[in-house]
Each structure stands twice: as structure tokens, then as C-alpha cells.
Amino acid sequence: MTTIDLNCDLGEDPAASSRDETLAGLVTSLNIACGGHAGDDASMRRMLALAVRLGRAAGAHPSYPDRAGFGRMTMEMPCATLTAALRAQLARFAELAAEAGAAVAHIKPHGALYHAAAHRPDVAGALFAAMGEATPGAKVVLPWGAPAAEWAASRGLRVLLEAFADRRYLPGGGLAPRGEADALLDADAAAAQALSIALGRGVMARGGVAVPVRAETICVHADTPDAVEITRRVRARLESAGVALAPPRLR
Numbered sequence: 061m062t063t064i065d066l067n068c069d070l071g072e073d074p075a076a077s078s079r080d081e082t083l084a085g086l087v088t089s090l091n092i093a094c095g096g097h098a099g100d101d102a103s104m105r106r107m108l109a110l111a112v113r114l115g116r117a118a119g120a121h122p123s124y125p126d127r128a129g130f131g132r133m134t135m136e137m138p139c140a141t142l143t144a145a146l147r148a149q150l151a152r153f154a155e156l157a158a159e160a161g162a163a164v165a166h167i168k169p170h171g172a173l174y175h176a177a178a179h180r181p182d183v184a185g186a187l188f189a190a191m192g193e194a195t196p197g198a199k200v201v202l203p204w205g206a207p208a209a210e211w212a213a214s215r216g217l218r219v220l221l222e223a224f225a226d227r228r229y230l231p232g233g234g235l236a237p238r239g240e241a242d243a244l245l246d247a248d249a250a251a252a253q254a255l256s257i258a259l260g261r262g263v264m265a266r267g268g269v270a271v272p273v274r275a276e277t278i279c280v281h282a283d284t285p286d287a288v289e290i291t292r293r294v295r296a297r298l299e300s301a302g303v304a305l306a307p308p309r310l311r
Contacts, residue, residue, distance in 0.1 A: 063304040064258040065089050065220070065277035066295065067201075069121055069170065071107040072098040072130075072282065083282055084110050086291045088307045089117040091168045091201075094153040096123030096145070097131030104153060108160035117307030119166035120153040120195065122146050122187075124173050131171035139186045146190035154195050165307065166220055167191055168201035178206035188215055199308065204273045205233045220308055223263070223275035225254035225294050226284045231269040242266065247290045251297035254278050258303045276308060 067089040070080045084090055084107070092107045093099030099121075111118040123131030125145045135142075150167065157164050169177050169187060176183040188211075191198060199218040202209050209219045228236040228243050236243040245253060253263055262272040280291045298305060 061302060061304050062258055063306050064275075064298065065117070065307050066254075066291075066298070066305055067091055067119075067168070067222070067277050067279050068282050068287075068291065069093070069168070069279070070282055071103040071121075074103065076282070077106070079288060080107070080282060081110060082288050083280075083291055084114055084116060086288075086295050087116070087280070088305050089119060089165065089277065091119050091121040091166075091170075092153070093170070094120045094122055094149045096125050096149050096173075097127060097129075097170055098123075101152070101156065104156045105160065108157055108162050112160055112162050117165040118157060118160075118162040119168055119198070119201070120150055120164060121168050121170050122149040122153075122173065122190075123170040126172075131173060134172045134176050139182050139189075142183065142186040143189045146187055147194050150190055150194035164195045164198045166199040166201050167195060168222070174203070178203050178208045181211060184208040184211050188212060188217060191217070201277065204275050220277050221275045222277050222279055223257045223273045225250040225257070225278050225280050226287075226290055227281075229263045229265040229271055229273065231265045231267060231271065233265075233271050233273065236266060244284055245290075247286060247293040250280070250290045251293040254280075254294045255297050255301055255303070258298055259301070 066087040068087045069091045071093040124135040177187045201220045265271045
């Protein structure tokens with residue numbers, strides 16, 4: 061039986077706690093904001109407790125230290141400074157996870173950090189160094205096709221390759237910018253794309269170009285319009301096709 065992980069970025073909006081709880085019940089892994097772009101001790105404790113109660117994998121969702129910009133802009137800073145900022149986020153998350161009785165399963169960088177770490181050795185190195193110091197047993201989530209997957213493996217880190225259910229792909233394998241008209245997929249299209257990814261068939265990118273995207277985990281964004289309905293539809297489509305949903309093994 062084909063098995064896939066379904067993940068969502070949560071704990072980013074204090075006004076959306078009800079939505080986050082619903083989404084946590086639909087996915088198998090939670091990426092929990094840990095103070096860089098959003099989130100605080102209270103939100104981390106709430107989401108970690110929810111992960112434990114629901115039996116979901118709990119991961120940290122660190123960012124550039126950019127609460128004002130929600131972590132969406134690349135911040136140029138010395139590697140040591142970035143490492144320290146990320147280490148602080150991850151260390152606090154690990155402390156709160158231990159209090160909640162949750163293992164730190166994975167680290168998924170957020171926003172601009174996610175894209176920079178995927179392609180820039182300096183940013184990836186800062187992230188990997190912070191993980192080695194604060195969350196040494198966690199896997200790192202990186203996009204399919206990212207050079208950083210090889211860099212991480214060369215440092216002994218375990219990698220989870222990620223693809224996206226609710227985002228349009230470009231022919232080169234990247235994502236269409238969120239501001240473009242067709243960048244966000246509706247529920248039916250997202251469900252079809254998720255199933256194609258889970259079955260190893262890749263995605264049909266803009267212009268009808270087939271791209272061989274492969275992944276062990278599939279993301280649905282909490283802040284996509286109709287995120288709950290999209291996630292319900294994705295989950296139902298996967299399960300109806302005989303795809304099992306489960307978080308990746310810790311070891």
C-alpha cells in the first residue's frame with residue numbers, strides 16, 4: 061500500500077485557532093510556528109498538546125526573525141547570526157515539546173527561509189547547524205529538487221522531500237508566485253494533484269508540462285482560501301484511492 065504524509069503549517073494566526081484545530085485533525089504532521097515569523101509559547105503549547113492528543117507528528121516551523129514581514133522576505137545576515145536566531149527558535153520549541161511529551165519529528169523552514177535554504181549553501185548551513193545544536197534527531201523538510209537535500213544528506217541529516225497540493229507548479233519545478241492568478245489550486249485540482257504526487261506520477265505544471273515531482277510529504281497551506289475544504293478533499297481523494305496517510309517514522 062502506498063503511504064504518504066500530509067502536513068500543514070499551523071500556529072501562525074491567533075485568530076484562527078479553530079481552523080488550525082480542524083486542520084490538525086485532517087493531516088498527519090503539524091509544522092508549528094516557533095516565534096520567528098509567528099507563534100509564541102502559548103500557541104506552541106496549544107499546538108503541541110493537540111499533536112499529542114491526536115497522535116500527529118510535531119515539527120518546528122522556524123523562520124528568519126521577521127515578525128513584521130511574516131518571514132516572507134529574505135534577510136541578509138552573517139551565518140553566525142542566522143544560526144543563533146534559528147537555534148533560539150528551535151531550542152525553545154524543543155523545550156516545550158519535551159514538556160508536552162512530544163518528540164520533535166521534523167524541522168520545516170518557513171517562507172523565504174524555506175526557499176533560501178533550498179538553494180543557498182550559506183543559509184542551508186545555518187539551518188543545519190542550528191538543528192544539530194537544538195534538535196539533532198529531527199528530519200529536515202525540503203522541496204523536491206532542492207540542492208540542499210544532497211547537502212543535508214552529506215552532513216548526516218535525514219531529509220523529507222516535500223511537494224504541495226494547493227499550489228501551481230512551473231515547468232522548471234518551482235512554484236508559481238502566490239500573487240499570480242492561477243497560483244492557488246481549488247479543492248478538486250488540489251486533490252487530483254496530491255493523488256498524482258502520492259502515486260509517483262508527478263504534477264502537470266503550467267502549460268501542460270509534466271514535471272516528475274516526488275515527495276514523502278505533501279503540504280496544504282492553512283492560509284490558502286478554503287484550506288479546510290481543500291484538505292478534506294485531498295484526504296478523501298487519497299484515502300478513496302487506497303493511499304494510507306501516516307507521518308514518517310522517526311527513525
